[in-house]
Structures are given as structure tokens and as C-alpha cells.
Amino acid sequence: MKNKIGNNYVITFNRLMASLLIVTGLLVASGCSSDNTSDTSQNKSTSEQKYTSPGKKATAAVSSKPASNPYEAAGIADAKAFDTMFEAVQAAVAKDDKETVAANILYPLRVNGTGSAMKVENKEEFLKQYDMIFTAPVKQALAQQKIDSLFVNYQGVMVGNGEIWFGGDIAAPQKLGIITINHDIETKTK
16 A cells, blocks of 8 residues: 555656646746846847855856757657657558558557557567557548647657657667557547
């Protein structure tokens, strides 16, 4: 019981920290800062805040420019590499190029269905089950997804309403790919 409660605190703490990072990023991107001076000689994209501690002065710069890596919250280090991989997967799924799709999965792949879940351990297993995994709604969600409107959080990068989740491993160089497929997602019709 004690371990389960401890895990709940860790999960709650992680979610709060992710929310704090998102809010901070939004505030910085919108140009908000705690420096309320009207010094016109300041660079408009950067404001400096002075923090004082006993005996020391430190300066921190806060940028109001949008983040150069929109996938940073998901632990993805290289935004261009992610964009390239995402577009390759999108094109491969559209052509039913199973080999390319299989090469862009971080195994084991979690596949969630209505009331059940399974893990696909390797490429060979994935290729045998491709048509069952990449259903019409999953393909449609990926085809309709615009790269500039992907949802990103600490869990990964989400396509559509959660039909597909992308992520990255911790190796160097980082490998990027699909980490989860969800079949039990209600799709919104437009």
C-alpha cells in the first residue's frame, strides 16, 4: 500500500512539473516576463532579470521567442530529425510500405484495443500483424495530422485523438519512432 501511494505521488509530481513547464513556455512565448522596466535599449526578444543572493548577483536571460524544439517536452532532442521521421512514416503508411513503418517503431510497440492491450516485441511480429495494427481509423488519423499541430507532452508526441504516439529512446544518437497505437479512441467526425 505504501509503495502504491508513493507511486501516485511521483506520477502527480511528474504531471505537475510537465504542466508547469508548459505554462512557463506559453508565458515566455507570449512575451510575459517579470521585468517590467521600460528601457528601450533592451533587445525586444530577450529581457534580463536580476536575481540577488547574499553577496552575489546573477543575471538570467528569458527569451520571448518560441522554442526552437517543439518536441523537447517529450524528450526528443532533434526537432528536424523528428519532422523527417514523422513525414517518412506518414508517407509509408499512406503507401502501405510495411517495411519502412516497421523500421520506425521503437520496440516493444504497445497496441491498445477495446478493453485489451498487447506488446509487439519485434519487427517480424509487427509485419505479421500490420493490417490488424494499422486499421483504417489509425491510418486516417495519421493522414489528416498536420505536423505543426501535433500535441506534445512528457509522454510523447500524439497524432489525432491519441491513435498514434511517437517518442524517442535515450541512446545517442537518439532513435525516434512509434511507441503506441490505440484502437479504442473515439474519432471525431468533421
